[in-house]
Amino acid sequence: MNLGPWGDLTILAAVLEIVLATCVFVYIGRLERRTSHPLGDQVGAHKRVLAKVRKREPLSQDEFDYASELVADARAPLAYAIPAALFTIGFFYVVGCLFMLHLDGGNPSFRTFIGGIPMLTSMNIAGQLRRVAGMKSKLRDIPVSQTADTDRLTSVRYE
Template sequence: MTFDTSTHTTGLGLWGLLMFVALGVEALLATCAFIYVRRLLALRALPGADELNSYQKALRKLRKDEPMTRDEHALAERIIDIRRSPLALTVPFCFMGMGIFYVLGSLEYLHGHTPSERTFLGVIPMFTATNLILQMRKTARMRKRLPHATIVEERDVDTAPVPTSNA
């Protein structure tokens, strides 16, 4: 009489079933993210958008209620609209889905044995996705500030006196 000592079982367990559900959801999210990125790539560039850190500068000025040029205001408005889109959330949710798929797949592979540190490597993209979602929502909330932003002419910004310290 021989006993089968293999850890592999026939059929799927709960973790395997959940893994395939996560794979299906991941495929759907990846499709939506692909469509969203294609839409973003089709947008025409705004004046001043090619400068290094132009979006960050425009958003910083909006956040701190500093005077902005019309181009900076248009850049801030565009980036806020981009990050407010419900389809924009599919990109970080894809990262979240990859992490969930990895963890569930690792748990299915173990068949009830004690999980190791490797099993929870999938938590890293989950934290990344959470950070991305929080940053996107933080930027999207700045929509309320757009109507109250101070818009100045470009030449007024160039000729404005630079504050100096008397130290």
């Protein structure tokens, strides 16, 4: 059976999406099974800690451990399965629409290319992961103090 190039690409995208979704579930499962860092429960802690790393400001030991965890998570190869799966969903939508239009003999409309939105979004996510992963070298050079900055580590708990 010959489906043409759009049909072949649609099938390839579907198979690739299944593989990438499996990788995403494995990665998320690993993250859920480990014990979380106490700073991870605070709203905005990751943004604050990564900003300090970016500016090469001194970190407390807790902040350094949390930043190391964030960088290690971003460097994990399975982390890139998330934006890849999102990209593949958009690709599947676009080539699937083009395949259906090819069968019907229609012309592409704006609706055909709506799948480009998740594709662009996935590239932004991959770029963010790369930026965080690139902080590994900065993290090595940052001074670590043994005292915790208690004013900045206080959290609000909603119970």
